[in-house]
Amino acid sequence: MNTFKIGAIALAMTMLTACGDDEKEVAFGELTFYNASHNSGVVEIAAIDGDTQYNLTKVDEFNTSPNYYPDVTDYELLVNHQQPFVDEPIVISQQPFTISDDMLSLLILNGDAKQSELLSYSIDPKSLSDMISDDKKNETKSFEMRSLNLSQTYQSVGLHYSFDNSSFSQAQLVTQLDDKQLSELVVMAQGLYTFFITDEHGQLIYQSDQVAVEYQDSYVFAIRDDVNGENLVIYRFSKT
Incomplete structure (x- = not known):
């Protein structure tokens, strides 16, 4: 099962997970999100892996999320805006992205919230x-x-x-x-x-x-x- 770990500082880019008496090395990368949309308000960030949705955090305009350390695989990033007195949130963006081994994925919501785009950049944290x-x-x-x-x-x-x-x-x-x-x-x-x-x-x-x-x-x-x-x-x- 894939996991999302949250951290405030850079950690080693591999970890050991136990499964019975066996140990295997699991590769993971790093993810941070910046809300650069000027009129999105507070957005809710989630990552989708198949049938599993990881609700990560809420990010206000012109702010960044904590750093996350997800397993290396393909995800979809879901960005929602919850309006007052409305049950269902508005989907601002839902786009695929890939977590690469030992790389920081910088994802940015940019532009007008109604026509926003999700920008993706890869940075070598080493x-x-x-x-x-x-x-x-x-x-x-x-x-x-x-x-x-x-x-x-x-x-x-x-x-x-x-x-x-x-x-x-x-x-x-x-x-x-x-x-x-x-x-x-x-x-x-x-x-x-x-x-x-x-x-x-x-x-x-x-x-x-x-x-x-x-x-x-x-x-x-x-x-x-x-x-x-x-x-x-x-x-x-x-x-x-």
């Missing part, structure tokens, strides 16, 4: 252990960074950074991102940063407040439209 090992050897303090463009307005953006409160003229390019593109991994030193976003013509369209990044962790910086009237915002979430 790089975080490698970075921590390198930090110990080199006596440094680093963090992992990946960037993701979820903007409905800007199909191509550039993400830049500067140390402390340095101006845009001193900023360095982290990556250029097309629509719904997840960047390659970048390892950066912990510290105080200001982030900038430019459009496809190189014009500055966003500047963040000063951001402190102080932990050895793996972060995704998701760029999305701001529903409160500003141009863009950056939502940062981490593996742990």
